[in-house]
Amino acid sequence: MSTKGTSTFIIQRFTAVLLAPIAIWFLFGIVSALTSDYATARAWIANPWNGALLGAFLIIGAWHMRIGMMEIILDYIHSWLKDVLFLINWLVALGIIVASAWAIFHISFAG
Amino acid sequence: MADSLSSKRPLSPHLQIWRFTVTMAASITHRGTGVVLYGGVFLIVLWLIGAAFYPPLFETASGIVRSPVGFILIAGFVWSLLFHLMNGLRHLYWDTGRGLAPKTATMTAWLVYSAATILAALILWAGYGGGA
Known part of the structure; x- marks a missing residue:
């Protein structure tokens, strides 16, 4: 535990640096993608650049979010509930990573 | 004994005791976004x-x-992402040991709030086909 805080601190900064340029791309495309119809949305995701960047944003973002939420839980929850929330937080991050990779892969390659 | 002592101990200062500043607001907003x-x-x-x-x-x-x-x-998400992105850069700049003087930190906090609001308006306008 005593050595883990530093690596968590560094990973949070590292993922932040990776996310910053991808977030700029994301902001340019996401509003029109989210408001478009089924076929247009799938075509947007199937574009290799969009698929790769959307996947990178959601996967790196999931890890960044997990650390941020963990810090919030650590600040406010001091009972047994803390461990339950940690577990849920982990599962949400893993779920986002698996689901987004699987969904983007499926739209891109499985038609 | 221990109880009567502990009940008289001063509590550490909490939210309601501090004067409201934009740097404090930006910190809370970073977590909220x-x-x-x-x-x-x-x-x-x-x-x-x-x-x-x-x-x-x-x-x-x-x-x-x-x-x-x-x-x-969507508007809330876009504004939040812009704020968190730019305030995150502010944090990364602080990590290098710079930009921490109260005047600088206050100025950059206002800058982040303003830029997030202006850019969110532009992105929403463009995203909803305002430019087309």
């Missing part, structure tokens, strides 16, 4: 799962997104 993005990303992944595997889920998500409530959700 982080939570908003957590929820927003979760909903975007549901939309993505719908697009990939369950058209009815996509239609439900799409219906919400295209409603007036959806506009508020």
Whole structure:
């Protein structure tokens, strides 16, 4: 535990640096993608650049979010509930990573 | 003995005791926007799962997104991402040991709030086909 805080601190900064340029791309495309119809949305995701960047944003973002939420839980929850929330937080991050990779892969390659 | 002593101990200063400053607001907003993005990303992944595997889920998500409530959700998400992105850069700059003087930190806090608001308006205008 005593050595883990530093690596968590560094990973949070590292993922932040990776996310910053991808977030700029994301902001340019996401509003029109989210408001478009089924076929247009799938075509947007199937574009290799969009698929790769959307996947990178959601996967790196999931890890960044997990650390941020963990810090919030650590600040406010001091009972047994803390461990339950940690577990849920982990599962949400893993779920986002698996689901987004699987969904983007499926739209891109499985038609 | 221990009880009567501990009840008289001063509490450490908490939120309501501090004067409100923009740097403090930016700190709270950074955490708040982080939570908003957590929820927003979760909903975007549901939309993505719908697009990939369950058209009815996509239609439900799409219906919400295209409603007036959806506009508020998207506007909140876009503003939050812009704020968290730019305030995050402010944090990374602080990590290098610079920009921490009260005057500088106050100025950059106002800058982040203003830029997030202006850029969010532009992105929403363009994203909803305002430029087309």
